[in-house]
Amino acid sequence: MPDWLVVGGVTVTPWIAGLSAALLGWAGASGDRVARVAATVTGVGFVVSVAVAIASVAAPHQSEQVAFGSTAVHLDALAMILSMLVLGLSALIQVFAIRYLRGDLRQVWFVVAANLLTGFTVLMVCAGSVALFAVAWIGVGVALVVLLATYRPLSQARDGIRRTGTRFLIADTAFLVPVAVLLVTAGGDIPLDQLGAVAATLPLPLQLTCAALLVVSALARSSQIPFQGWLPFTLAAPTPVSALMHAGVVNAGAILLIRFAPAIAQHQAVMIGVFMAGAVTLVYASAVRLVRPDVKGRLVFSTMAQMGFMIMACGLGVFAAAIFHLVAHSLFKSTLFLGAGMGVRQHAVDRDLPPRQIYSPFALAAAVTLSVLVPLAALAAAEWAFSPPVSAASTALLVFVAVTASVALGTALSTNFSPRTFLTGTASTVVLIVGYVALLQLFTAALEPETTINAAPAWLLAVPTVGLIAVQLLSRNPHRLAHLRDRVYTTAVTTTLPRPPALPRPKAAPRPPVTTGVLS
Amino acid sequence: MNNLTQMTRLEVVVPARDAPAIRELITSAGATGYTSVSGVSGIGHHGQHSGALLFNEYDTLTMLITVLPPANAGELIDAVQQLLSTSSGVMFVSDTYVSRPDYFQ
């Protein structure tokens, strides 16, 4: 099959969907029909991308590519994985929205904008050259703002657009500088696999500046500090918009870092900067998430923390792990967003469960022991079975998995210390851990980077870990450290509030005694 | 009078939905207790009020009775008066005598 057909099959469907939606909407078709047509077309795109992926795994050969001079659309493993993810989730969310936005006057707007966003995102992940990537990157930003304008008549929505727009404008301007420098240096578009060579010809200060500016843009897109001030304000858009955004846009920061790795990854200072931005955001967002009372607010800050984790992984140079996290988190978060209305039903189900039992210290000790041993054994077995390449960073990430599995299993066993729970819990833990290791290895094999990486040292992981543990301890409201606790809590409560109106100058009049009653 | 102590007795009749506010005032005033009679009937300024309703405790009248030392009563009386200024309801204040004043301090 000719490459252009394959590449077109993967990248063009959202554009067809968006265009036909716009045309149908313009011609006065009902929102329902428009949504159905578009969702079907995008769904076809997903099927094609899966077929292409299967074919390329079955018959490995040179990856498909369509080039116009140096500008190229390129289907490598990363592009395949992410295209499947983006098209699949977009189709799924569009199918969801057919019913969810029934009768909504802005349904057509949503469909067109969602496909515009999908189209640019697929183009971005499949871009094989710097200029094309830049165009797609900016297109994604614009499409996102258009999508956020679904409920433009609401003042909250307009506020969200303003905040997002300004931050993207700043960050994307910063992005265009290194792109322009690179393009001018090369005298034309640069295929991504030659990016390292071009970047190396620049003087070192310029190399560092370019790398830093690229990172800035990536951080803004993933709502990382200091660009965190847009994502929490985007909830005045219908739920499917949030699902799409949290599954397919905010993680673009990692994609940029990976695609431009040849120009970034060799500078350890920059990589440490990336790592620290992710780490700080991770701790900050985790703390805010704990105090948020609203379900979508929690999801927003959870996403921000997860993106911090992903960016951190990029800083550590474990790009495959970052992509793995990106894909899993997209599936995870879109599901949680779409199901954000489950709380009341969940509560009704919980009400009918039996009351919890209290166990003896002996049983609890046994539960803790089991919950430490089982995940460790499962991890050891999986490592032995698949024997993946070991690095300090990948081992550190495995520690996260082990701790999580222990907490989960320990909670289950201390809630109900019974053979049934033990068997179910152990079986799930083993299956999930082995599956995790196996999948991660698949990713690592497929996404082996070809560039030299001068990553942030793995011991830096201690910084966010200590921060997270400190937040966790403070959230138990200990008596000690009350000042720090109150300070952190209060900051987290008011972090998304605007500043109060300016305080007028204090009057010279003496302050009245504090206990005066009004009527006395 | 037979070693009895003088106290002030308040009787307040209000719609049941307003009773929680009165109860709150009574307890805030430092009264040690009160008696609450729900579903009272009668005729008043707003016409007739039938008594208890089988399936509606919300739209009936409640009578609250409390006894407290005269020194503490003044402020409570003013407060209840304030509360009754905009809603229907009546208050009766009278002197009463109790045998064990320590119960009401």
Add this chain to the structure above:
Amino acid sequence: MNLILRAQVATAAHDIVPSWPVESFIAVNPLAGHEPRPFETAATPGVILTRSRDSYLADADRGRIVDADLEAALVERVPELAGQLTIGGKSVSALSVAILDLKTTQWNSPAAAEPSALWLDEYLASWVSSYLNPDPLWAMPHKQHGFYRAWRTLARRDPALPRTARRTVVELPVEPDAALAWALVKLGVPAEAVMQTLRTELQHLPGWVGHIKWRAEKIGDIDLLSYLGVRLTLQAILGLTGLPSPRGVVGADETPSALWHRAEHVARSIGGSRADRDDIAAVSRVLATHPVPDHALTWQKAYELHYLATLVDTLRDTDPFTLRPQLQLVMCIDPRSEGMRRHVEVLPGLETFGFAGFFGVPVRFSRYKARGAINSLPALLTARHHLTEHPTHPATAEDHIMRGRTRDALRRSTHRADSGTVTPFAFAEVSGWLYGAISVLRTLAPTMQARIHQFLTPATATLPSDVTVAEAFTLDERAAMAETAVRMMGITQFAPLVVLAGHASESMNNLYQSALDCGACGGNPGAANARASAAIFNDPAVRALLAARGIDIPPDSFFIAAEHNTVTDAVTLLDQHLIPQSHVDAADTFDRAQHTAAKMLLRERAQDLPGASPHSPARVQGRAHDWAEVYPELGLAGNAAMIIGPRQMTRGVNLDRRVFLHSYQTELDLDGAALETIMTAPLIVAQWINHQYYFSALNPATLGAGTKTIHNAVGTIGVLAGHAGDLRRGLPWQSVGLGDQLLHEPMRLTVIIQAPLGSIGRIVSGNQVLRNLLDNDWITLTARTDPAAPWHRYTPYGWTTTPTALKGTRP
């Protein structure tokens, strides 16, 4: 303690309507504080009482409002409009002049503006929601000291406040009332303006304020005093000047020239150029009695009278059952029951009744060994009796409990892994794949997903059990409840099988699921009450006591509970293990009848349900499990009337699922006690629901909850629209409208009663709430003593036979 200030806060909060949490949604009249005053005075900024002029004119065009309705509405609202006048030589009635004026004169309904968010409102909403957060991952420090004190302690470290403000916070009084008093002094509020200031402040954030009022009475962890304490001290500290008090409705008098212009226009369109100054003056005298600001409510009245006339017209007097019926079905008064009753009555020998869906058994109910309970009773009552269940097979039950514990353990472990600080990252990586698969299944095959889910986690409801009604109530109480039910419904003879069907709604991913459940059960499913009632009626000891009171239930009559699922329209018999062998056939007959009825009803409902087709009823049923579905069912949309009387009045009549039907027979209630109970409880609940729909439909931005698609739940307390702001009140737009069209016809409840006018009048005059509602035109009442007697309308001055209203020309 500053008692006066506390009393002032309570007075200022008097008219605020408490709002229940969304987990047990109670429909309320959001303007209930205005009920002691005429309906038309209830408009406030941001709240409109009627639809737009264009929509009424459109109704007039399509015959939904005809001239006779306008005439009747004018007669009722402007009694002085009478007589004839001559314009340009033509003789016309004053009424027709006024009607012409109604149709030609322009008026604009005030736009329901989006409430503006002040910084102070946003700040307080943040703090209140963090404080009340029902399922906090990090509970607010110092929460145990109450809202004001917790805020006072924390605010000194609040980076959102300026440094000087933080310093002042340290010196604030410790108690909220002292702080409030301090703030009022600091703000320079004079003593006589305190009440007005407090009232004005309470008008901000009406959603949270209403919820705080509810919470202060039902839970007690926060009250309006501490809320106002924070609000006003903050204003004082920050030097925010008193906020502008929302403008009152300015009923500007019409200028003489505008009236003249109106009159001229009307006169010219009647008499053409022959209308002279005197004619115009005469017309203007007529029109002066019906100024333009009154037009909207006249249109609304005509709109309602049209419905009333049509409804009264369709009522009939079918023969009562003379032979003993073979099956009796008692359903909730909920309008949705009407459809089921109408279709199931196709079976000859089946008689149906309407009764409040809690079947007169007010309980707090918990499932077998459950950790929580529901207050399954009308919001007008307080729970005093606890009902639970005993499993019939203890061994199965124990196994079930074990499964429940395992399930709990796994849920808790995933919750903790997801909500810790260190664990969510690996948790998302490991479980994201599973979540993705679930997402696909839920979106593409919701029904299959539900089946898998039910197979993996059977609900306690499937466990055969008996309700512990004998432990919850004494024998006397049970007999009294049974007698009350029989007398209220007017059952004179009992069929061999009597089905008591409560109702519940099933939907996924729907924060407002409780609004679709039984209103008489406090926004909960009604199965428990139906089961309790059936158990009471089947108890031989109860029957013996009933016999002594003149109610004979034949020994072969068996009562069984059922649950009507209002999404799938299945009426499932409950406690089937109790059915005696002798009644198995009857139960099967009922089962077949309900199955057939459900098919018919689903087709009927599919015609109104957005996106549904009568050709695929299975898809309508599938909405129960569809997480993408924002219209699982239409609930009580369309509700407009309540009929209290025997089923003979309505049997065989298609009431379009718009009418609350309460069965009643005067013969069984000679002293009127049962009628009083109906008029003071089910009728009030119906009125709350009716006004909730009415105002949610007309004011989606202020009194309704707006579109579901941007809802953001705060635990099970309520929802925000977007990321912050006030708690939303009322029903979501998806309950009352589609796109920019209303699905619900907003009409004030029309009550129709068949009972002696004397009894009705006595009950109304003995009850202030009914007097308020009727005298102030919040609801209307039409009655007749018996089928042979003429209809009468209730007015504050007595009963009138207003035939015009009911005799209009019907399309």
